Amino acid sequence: xxxxxxxxxxxxxxxxxxxxxxxxxxxxxxxxxxxxxxxxxxxxxxxxxxxxxxxxxxxxxxxxxxxxxxxxxxxxxxxxx
Amino acid sequence: xxxxxxxxxxxxxxxxxxxxxxxxxxxxxxxxxxxxxxxxxxxxxxxxxxxxxxxxxxxxxxxxxxxxxxxxxxxxxxxxxxxxxxxxxxxx
Amino acid sequence: xxxxxxxxxxxxxxxxxxxxxxxxxxxxxxxxxxxxxxxxxxxxxxxxxxxxxxxxxxxxxxxxxxxxxxxxxxxxxxxxxxxxxxxxxxxxxxxxxxxxxxxxxxxxxxxxxxxxxxxx
Numbered sequence: 671x672x673x674x675x676x677x678x679x680x681x682x683x684x685x686x687x688x689x690x691x692x693x694x695x696x697x698x699x700x701x702x703x704x705x706x707x708x709x710x711x712x713x714x715x716x717x718x719x720x721x722x723x724x725x726x727x728x729x730x731x732x733x734x735x736x737x738x739x740x741x742x743x744x745x746x747x748x749x750x751x
Numbered sequence: 752x753x754x755x756x757x758x759x760x761x762x763x764x765x766x767x768x769x770x771x772x773x774x775x776x777x778x779x780x781x782x783x784x785x786x787x788x789x790x791x792x793x794x795x796x797x798x799x800x801x802x803x804x805x806x807x808x809x810x811x812x813x814x815x816x817x818x819x820x821x822x823x824x825x826x827x828x829x830x831x832x833x834x835x836x837x838x839x840x841x842x843x
Numbered sequence: 844x845x846x847x848x849x850x851x852x853x854x855x856x857x858x859x860x861x862x863x864x865x866x867x868x869x870x871x872x873x874x875x876x877x878x879x880x881x882x883x884x885x886x887x888x889x890x891x892x893x894x895x896x897x898x899x900x901x902x903x904x905x906x907x908x909x910x911x912x913x914x915x916x917x918x919x920x921x922x923x924x925x926x927x928x929x930x931x932x933x934x935x936x937x938x939x940x941x942x943x944x945x946x947x948x949x950x951x952x953x954x955x956x957x958x959x960x961x962x963x
Contacts, residue, residue, distance in 0.1 A: 716805070733824040744838075
């Protein structure tokens with residue numbers, strides 16, 4: 671029963687985080703929302719008994735993807751018109 | 752004795768889920784980027800404990816690797832954001 | 844062995860209470876620097892103590908076999924990492940927030956304001 675509740679709650683919040691990452695004007699906040707969505711997906715993968723996917727998904731989605739976005743933002747502008 | 756431990760763990764898991772929900776609400780509502788990063792940070796430390804509790808509750812100790820990895824990579828997110836904002840505000 | 848069980852359960856319940864207190868503080872307090880304080884309560888009191896408690900409780904479960912020592916060691920490693928990394932990350936964030944212009948700085952007393960002349 672507990673894994674089902676965890677999957678329901680965190681899949682809902684991952685949808686919210688993905689929507690906010692798309693519509694946000696400040697792109698640093700968008701990077702943080704991408705990290706939040708990655709954490710939610712990692713917990714869903716963990717609850718569905720796939721810890722090997724968690725080991726590769728956490729570095730990619732909450733480590734490498736925000737630092738790539740921030741390295742691009744340092745070359746260009748922070749706020750979207 | 753193991754029955755008492757299992758019942759306590761089921762109670763504690765609900766408290767940790769409620770705390771994770773409150774952290775996510777602050778991460779969505781936060782006025783500045785620092786509040787969001789702080790909330791995601793606290794959420795990941797919360798979920799590291801949650802993962803090990805779940806590994807003990809489900810009887811699968813080999814899936815507990817995720818706690819250490821989540822802790823280490825979320826710390827790197829703190830450092831990225833603070834270095835970016837600091838270098839931008841000073842003028843680089 | 845009952846000593847280990849009782850100590851682990853006590854650490855787990857106290858940690859869950861501190862976690863809930865820290866979460867409510869993060870949601871309800873005003874200003875960024877107050878929230879840093881609440882997150883410190885939630886990270887040290889609510890994550891390090893339950894990890895130590897789980898590493899004691901996992902030694903009690905005899906039917907897990909040898910793998911319970913793996914779970915205990917992993918919990919101990921995660922507790923040590925959080926004990927080092929959570930204050931370091933919070934200090935980096937607070938320093939960046941103090942030096943930027945986005946956060947409202949309504950302090951009653953600012954001890955490092957006179958050192959701040961040569962920064963920008």
